Amino acid sequence: MLGYIGRRILLVVPTLFGVTLVTFVLTYVLPGNPALVKAGPLATPQHIAEMERRMGLDQPMAVQYWRYLRGLFRGDLGESHITGRPVLEDLVQRVPATLELTLAALLVALAAGIPLGVVAAVRRDGWLDHVSRLLGVGGVAMPTFWTGLLALYVFFYALGVAPPPLGRLATDITPPPRVTGLLTVDALAAADWRALGSALHQLVLPALVLGFSVMAPLTRMVRATMLEVLESDYIKAAWAAGLPRRTVVYGDALRNCMIPVITLIGVVFGFLMAGNVVVESVFAWPGIGNYAVAAMMSKDSGPIQSFVLFVGVVYVFVNLAVDLVYGLVDPRIRLR
Amino acid sequence: MSLAALGVIVAVTLGAAAAPLIMPYDPDAPDADHALEAPGPRHWLGTDLYGRDQLTRIVHAGRVDLLVALAATAMALSVGAVLGAVSGYRGGWIDQLLMRVIDTIQAFPSFILAMGIAAALGNSVTNIVIAIAITHVPIYARLIRGEMLRIREMEYAEAARTVGNRQRRIIFYHLLPNCFPPVIVQATLAMGFAILTVAALSYIGLGIRPPTSEWGAMTAEGAGYIVSGEWWIFLFPGVAIMATVLSFNLVGDALRDVLDPRMKGV
Amino acid sequence: MTDLLALRDLSVHFDTDDGVVQAVDGAALRIGPGEVVGLVGESGSGKSVTALAILRLLRPPARVVGGRIEFAGRDLLGLSEEEMRSVRGSQISMVFQSPRTSLNPVLPVGRQIERLLALHGAAAPGQARERAVAMLREVGIAEPERRAGQYAHQLSGGMCQRVMIAMALATNPRLLIADEPTTGLDVSIAAQILELLRDLGRRTGAAILLITHDLGVVARLCDRVVVMHAGQTVEWARVRGLFHAPAHPYTRALLRSIPRVDGAGAMEPIPGGVPSLLAPPPGCRFAPRCSLVQAECAAPVSVRTIGEDHAVACVAVEGAEWSGRGR
Numbered sequence: 001m002l003g004y005i006g007r008r009i010l011l012v013v014p015t016l017f018g019v020t021l022v023t024f025v026l027t028y029v030l031p032g033n034p035a036l037v038k039a040g041p042l043a044t045p046q047h048i049a050e051m052e053r054r055m056g057l058d059q060p061m062a063v064q065y066w067r068y069l070r071g072l073f074r075g076d077l078g079e080s081h082i083t084g085r086p087v088l089e090d091l092v093q094r095v096p097a098t099l100e101l102t103l104a105a106l107l108v109a110l111a112a113g114i115p116l117g118v119v120a121a122v123r124r125d126g127w128l129d130h131v132s133r134l135l136g137v138g139g140v141a142m143p144t145f146w147t148g149l150l151a152l153y154v155f156f157y158a159l160g161v162a163p164p165p166l167g168r169l170a171t172d173i174t175p176p177p178r179v180t181g182l183l184t185v186d187a188l189a190a191a192d193w194r195a196l197g198s199a200l201h202q203l204v205l206p207a208l209v210l211g212f213s214v215m216a217p218l219t220r221m222v223r224a225t226m227l228e229v230l231e232s233d234y235i236k237a238a239w240a241a242g243l244p245r246r247t248v249v250y251g252d253a254l255r256n257c258m259i260p261v262i263t264l265i266g267v268v269f270g271f272l273m274a275g276n277v278v279v280e281s282v283f284a285w286p287g288i289g290n291y292a293v294a295a296m297m298s299k300d301s302g303p304i305q306s307f308v309l310f311v312g313v314v315y316v317f318v319n320l321a322v323d324l325v326y327g328l329v330d331p332r333i334r335l336r
Numbered sequence: 337m338s339l340a341a342l343g344v345i346v347a348v349t350l351g352a353a354a355a356p357l358i359m360p361y362d363p364d365a366p367d368a369d370h371a372l373e374a375p376g377p378r379h380w381l382g383t384d385l386y387g388r389d390q391l392t393r394i395v396h397a398g399r400v401d402l403l404v405a406l407a408a409t410a411m412a413l414s415v416g417a418v419l420g421a422v423s424g425y426r427g428g429w430i431d432q433l434l435m436r437v438i439d440t441i442q443a444f445p446s447f448i449l450a451m452g453i454a455a456a457l458g459n460s461v462t463n464i465v466i467a468i469a470i471t472h473v474p475i476y477a478r479l480i481r482g483e484m485l486r487i488r489e490m491e492y493a494e495a496a497r498t499v500g501n502r503q504r505r506i507i508f509y510h511l512l513p514n515c516f517p518p519v520i521v522q523a524t525l526a527m528g529f530a531i532l533t534v535a536a537l538s539y540i541g542l543g544i545r546p547p548t549s550e551w552g553a554m555t556a557e558g559a560g561y562i563v564s565g566e567w568w569i570f571l572f573p574g575v576a577i578m579a580t581v582l583s584f585n586l587v588g589d590a591l592r593d594v595l596d597p598r599m600k601g602v
Numbered sequence: 603m604t605d606l607l608a609l610r611d612l613s614v615h616f617d618t619d620d621g622v623v624q625a626v627d628g629a630a631l632r633i634g635p636g637e638v639v640g641l642v643g644e645s646g647s648g649k650s651v652t653a654l655a656i657l658r659l660l661r662p663p664a665r666v667v668g669g670r671i672e673f674a675g676r677d678l679l680g681l682s683e684e685e686m687r688s689v690r691g692s693q694i695s696m697v698f699q700s701p702r703t704s705l706n707p708v709l710p711v712g713r714q715i716e717r718l719l720a721l722h723g724a725a726a727p728g729q730a731r732e733r734a735v736a737m738l739r740e741v742g743i744a745e746p747e748r749r750a751g752q753y754a755h756q757l758s759g760g761m762c763q764r765v766m767i768a769m770a771l772a773t774n775p776r777l778l779i780a781d782e783p784t785t786g787l788d789v790s791i792a793a794q795i796l797e798l799l800r801d802l803g804r805r806t807g808a809a810i811l812l813i814t815h816d817l818g819v820v821a822r823l824c825d826r827v828v829v830m831h832a833g834q835t836v837e838w839a840r841v842r843g844l845f846h847a848p849a850h851p852y853t854r855a856l857l858r859s860i861p862r863v864d865g866a867g868a869m870e871p872i873p874g875g876v877p878s879l880l881a882p883p884p885g886c887r888f889a890p891r892c893s894l895v896q897a898e899c900a901a902p903v904s905v906r907t908i909g910e911d912h913a914v915a916c917v918a919v920e921g922a923e924w925s926g927r928g929r
Contacts, residue, residue, distance in 0.1 A: 014436070019443050021440070022440060022441075022444070023452065138578075140528075140581075141532075143536060143539075143555070143581075145535075145536060145556075146573075149558070152562050157562055233703040234704055234705055234706045234707065237696075237698055237704040240657055240698070241690065241691035241695070241770075242687050242688065242690030242691030256706070256708055271445070273448060274448055277448070277536075278539065282559065293540045296455055296540075304451065305452055307448075308448055308449065308451065308452035311448045312443055312449075315443065315445060331755075335752075
């Protein structure tokens with residue numbers, strides 16, 4: 001077990017190096033002159049040359065990479081032209097919004113997707129199975145941005161139950177004092193029911209849209225896993241031993257199914273982070289995805305690569321956490 | 337079911353290819369008298385702000401989306417196949433190195449990486465193709481590598497070696513053709529993902545830019561009209577995306593059932 | 603002596619894309635209390651299907667199409683699922699091949715025994731743990747307290763099978779069905795497992811239905827034997843009687859095809875192949891390969907008694923001398 005943990009953690013290091021290398025390449029090496037951008041539209045050739053020298057762009061690649069890494073450790077992710085602040089600051093300020101949306105969507109996906117996949121497998125070829133397969137096949141083909149727009153049209157414009165996509169709180173409500181940055185949690189902590197209600201109201205539709213987009217692949221994978229488990233020898237032996245259906249299916253089989261599903265959560269998280277960008281764009285949600293998109297709109301390339309780096313690093317650690325939890329839960333790994 | 341899907345793909349492809357010939361309207365010509373018209377007998381899918389016929393624009397946009405997806409898939413396939421084949425056949429440090437590269441590409445969610453590459457390279461069609469292709473390379477590299485490892489052990493590789501063929505010939509002429517059934521399946525499924533990616537990139541502005549029409553970009557144009565009720569501008573491009581991706585997925589699944597039953601459940 | 607288990611004219615069909623596979627056709631066998639009966643046949647002869655049918659564990663596309671399974675006076679085929687569940691694991695238990703995969707990988711083995719005890723009321727709630735450990739000790743597992751807390755992957759194949767046997771016998775069943783219990787086990791371990799089965803059977807008074815393709819195992823362990831071919835039961839005898847005077851042509855061919863330790867005599871493979879069960883021959887299914895085949899073999903074959911506790915489903919038996927090998 002310790003060996004497993006150790007090896008897994010050790011693997012993180014070269015992966016992180018790889019991630020920084022990729023973003024370094026994207027930031028500096030590819031066509032486009034960052035000095036040009038930084039110097040601004042009114043720069044003279046001398047200005048640009050001076051800027052290049054200062055940014056170390058005339059140095060060999062390895063040296064530049066080293067400078068880049070040092071900068072990262074110092075927390076220097078460049079500056080944003082729109083906000084005029086260091087990118088790291090901007091990201092940190094906006095992360096809670098993305099986190100809240102991602103967690104809510106994850107909750108939706110897990111709460112709906114896992115039971116659906118399980119029941120679809122248990123009652124194979126039943127109506128629920130057909131529904132789940134339809135959703136799986138259809139859901140995977142629907143572009144998330146379109147689902148979001150459709151949801152907005154139906155629930156906001158047509159039915160009027162969803163709020164206008166203007167952010168995390170209705171405009172006339174003051175946010176609760178910041179404890180975690182998650183508005184729902186903070187509102188709860190401050191017992192501010194109006195804010196809680198508004199925050200939830202604003203959160204529902206984007207969370208449902210994002211959750212639905214990852215639910216499709218998740219349900220398919222859970223169903224496949226459960227079907228496999230139900231065919232295994234130990235389940236057959238359990239039937240032969242006279243164990244009641246409830247125990248065999250929703251006890252033994254389910255338990256064995258959930259273990260590989262843990263690893264699925266890592267994959268689902270990747271889909272969530274990708275879908276985040278688009279959903280934040282559709283609902284004008286003030287998270288890091290929207291930040292990156294807005295930066296790109298105004299030709300501010302620094303934030304985009306820092307955003308890519310940020311997501312990459314988070315993804316690496318999420319996968320690490322998933323693997324570690326898996327190692328803890330599966331006795332075949334936990335013990336020898 | 338999958339025959340219907342195949343039919344959809346063929347129809348979309350042919351329609352896209354023949355667009356200038358069959359579409360009654362000019363996709364770029366504004367027609368202010370008929371701006372923002374709901375779907376009707378003159379304009380089956382309605383018009384946009386400039387009076388352009390949506391149906392025509394959607395079919396034209398199909399060319400772009402399909403072309404980009406096809407080019408990206410072809411590029412990813414070729415590069416990935418070569419990498420995977422070399423990696424699987426040679427083994428050793430080459431294999432380790434190439435697999436680290438593949439791992440690094442997969443360390444990012446693929447759409448995020450595509451965003452970064454597209455932002456770095458710029459908005460041209462070529463660059464989008466490259467961006468998507470890079471994120472798809474790992475799929476094919478791993479697949480071919482796996483097949484290569486499997487086939488390498490089989491007997492006719494031994495036989496070919498003893499006859500004195502050069503190593504490269506063995507790889508490319510004897511072994512590669514056998515790798516292709518699963519690759520065809522993956523490529524078909526990947527076409528769907530490629531279309532979704534280019535559409536999403538274009539939606540957020542990192543992809544194909546106007547005046548070239550593209551499904552994702554068209555959906556983005558329609559986003560602003562939701563609040564005023566002109567639903568047809570965002571809806572139909574999305575339906576086009578969904579129908580096309582769904583068709584590719586269904587055909588891919590059917591191909592998988594036919595060509596490679598042992599891949600079921602993948 | 604009244605039988606503990608009696609199969610009468612049992613037939614099982616499988617619905618496949620290629621048609622209906624008639625996997626078991628009119629199978630019959632009897633087991634008396636405490637007896638060890640071997641069910642012998644090649645792979646695909648329907649032995650495992652018969653065993654699963656007894657416990658009503660067959661799922662679609664398999665279905666029982668006829669016959670009776672009489673156990674302790676009741677026809678199991680007529681029981682409700684509820685009632686059947688109380689039979690499984692408590693009155694009739696089953697042990698499968700591949701022991702390690704037959705154990706739940708995420709529950710400690712002790713717990714798996716305990717909950718069976720609790721389920722079938724074989725132990726008071728507080729005593730389940732002790733009883734489980736005692737069972738592990740009884741099946742010959744050293745350090746049973748420690749082992750009870752371990753998982754299947756931490757035990758050897760032989761130990762896993764012992765655990766399975768402990769689970770099967772924990773509730774004191776009257777019949778234990780063992781389906782190829784030694785497949786995949788080391789030869790010496792297999793021998794130990796078989797000894798264990800026999801000893802425990804004797805001690806607990808449980809009857810054992812041992813399903814195997816290995817005649818050597820049958821010779822060593824069983825009181826009586828039933829031979830199965832292509833879904834039909836063709837011969838029933840005491841072990842000695844079968845080996846000394848095999849009656850059915852298939853049984854004789856089977857015995858002739860076994861290599862002898864002393865190398866005397868050539869091995870004679872059985873000509874032809876197992877018939878297709880999609881369109882099996884009417885009547886006796888061995889007829890196409892049988893050297894004694896007659897016109898009557900195309901009709902359902904009647905069973906003849908040819909000796910003390912020796913019956914055979916063959917019309918050609920009388921008069922045929924046994925001059926072959928085998929003791």
